[in-house]
Amino acid sequence: MSSRAKPLLDLDPATVRQARALARKAGRPVVKLAQSHTTVSVERATLRLAGLAGADHERVPWVNHLVDAVRAEVGLEHGVTTPVYDALRRGEAPDLLTLAQKAASGSVQFRLPEGREATRARSAARREVSRGIRTIDKQRTTRDRLVRRHGDPEQRPWIYLIVATGDIYEDIPQAQNAAREGADIIAVIRSTGQSLLDYVPEGATREGYAGTYATQENFRLMRAALDETSKELGRYIRLTNYASGLCMPEIATLAGLERLDMMLNDSMYGILFRDINPIRTFVDQRFSRQIHARAGIIINTGEDNYLTTADAVEAAHTVTVSQLLNEYFAKEAGLEDWQLGLGHAFEINPDLPDSFRMELAHALLARQLFPKAPLKWMPPTKHMTGDVFRGYLLDGFFNLVGAMTGQGILLVGMMTEAVVTPFLSDRDLALQNVRYVLNAAGGLTEDFHPPRDGFIQTRARQVLGEAVDLLDAIVHDSDTAGDPPLLAAIADGTFGLMKRPADRGKGLDGVVVRAEGYDNPATTMLEEGSDR
């Protein structure tokens, strides 16, 4: 968010324009694809907006039951809401919940209404789904009011800290303590398996692996606790969770309903790193980002992953390419610049000569390419060896790059990375590290001007050049199935060496081609900006 009079890197504006044009060219056919498909999770998210919540005694959510039942009888090609509200109008059940319960036992007949019947079912659906949209709008207004009342953090970058005990009732005091110690943003890491669950668990949860399940109730509990802490501290504490995975649209929706403030939402992470089907991901991603846009949620993208799986120097340009694609997809979905927490990370091997200078060059490149975005700066993980003392120093240098290059969000690095889940004292020491660096060197943004055509400028230009070359290769990629070039590129291992063909991957069976008369009132209202 730094606004500098003069850019620090001498980038050729024509190259920057070319990079964006290529990202648009690569992205547009994929958007078309997203517009012509729906998924089980998009349909479930729509039902959640209409107020359907809860799960059966085996913890299978009612939205799953209802979508599955409709799909089995009439398919999802026309959207779930038309047959659902037609059934309600025909008196199959008095309300949505009862309908879902009856559908679960197979005692509801669904049909595809036509003519006037269809119109009536659609307008009923729109009326109900609009309530959810208005709740999201109200939550956004509430956030604006609370931010005005309590205030934003005094400094940039905002300090982002992770809690992850697996138990929401342990997470809450830890999160509150972290905020008291100086965290501005609390991220509750999810249980590692969650991204591959094709349903959203229900209720307050106390069991998780290396994290806590994202559920509507956990969201609500944590937001309420942080509201208290915000009041106590006179500073609005933001809450982050993770949308990525098979339930992106639903988790995004629950985040909007429960006033989460930031969500991890990367356009390709699920495909590359979780082997989720590419089409499923792009369709889910677009809907979830439309929700985030509406909810005033800041998205965080996952470019750090490219650097942990590949070499951070050789793969530096893949971060830039991913940022440009994420920017394109985000803006297309209605997100504004201030909502783009584009990611990048401090992952260059510290044994390399000039590693710190390269980190500076990469961080500045991102800063300058996306001057209005609150970039998310992520700490070293790959080269944290278990030598906690060396790790503490590395985190200090990471913080210094963050301070010198005006990053928007700083994820606090832990010296115990790759050793244990952080001790209370590790978190305290980590925050001391951040505070020291920001206090001591935050003002360096004023003095730090890398010399023209020096090492940093040259390196940044080189990375941008490589990014343009890669984007160019992507838009000229093709496959025998005639998929959009970006999908062909993903299939042949252009990103992170992982080959992810469009007809493979998890969640493919949840993708449905939209029929002529497809209707989804949520999508309609999100695209129109209407609330009725």
Place this chain on the structure above:
Amino acid sequence: MSASTQPEAHPNKQPDIIRPYGDTTGDGMVQVSFTLPVPHDKRAEGAALQLAAKMGLEPALLVHAKAMGPDFTFFVVYGSAKHLVDLRDVTVVEREFPLLTPTEVNKAIKTRLRRKLVVVGACIGTDAHTVGIDAILNIKGFAGEKGLEYYREVKVVNLGAQVLVPELVERARAEKADAVMVSQVVTQRDAHIHNTTTMSAAFREAYPAGQVPLLVVGGPRFEEGSAAKLGVDRIFGRGTTPGEVASYLVHALAPARGTTTTTTKEKA
């Protein structure tokens, strides 16, 4: 003091009994840090020294105490550990195979196996962290050594993260895997142990006895020497390089003539 640390010191022999080294032989100095769940005051500092004494630090020097919020205090303590270490009582799992270069590995496979050695790798369970398996399998490698994909005579099938056990078994059969490699990096509540035993049981069930591929697991949390207990052939810990794994595969699957292999050969 030093008399007890070097009871039978010969001019050319390392002593068997040692103590930690601060800046003088035999000083026993160590440094520890910990947190106690009490507010920071005189009593808290006394409590820290009491803990240090019970840990065998005598004398102990409390060099740093800092309140962390109202209910906790963080301490750094330096002190002389009164415990002695007898090197003769230390048992370690020694590497049971010679380290080979990639050329030697390729040659061994080519001449002894006379076909490519097939390795199927995956992160199983909920673990999404492919760092470990990628470090060993990806051509990029680890610690300056290229991964198994680089070996001409090794065919690598890397299934990536969060692979279900049945899927792993199925792919291993389809690929006629000689070895199956599983990585478990981030685990909680002993999930790595649970996942590994589930995996080894599934393989034993799916294959006729004696034909199960070589099962290899890796990750920072596994205990050395617990391979048999987990039903696998070999465990690799933190810092393992692709070269070590490749050498082990040759040792276990394409041994030099005249040597016999057993699948579990670690000392308990």
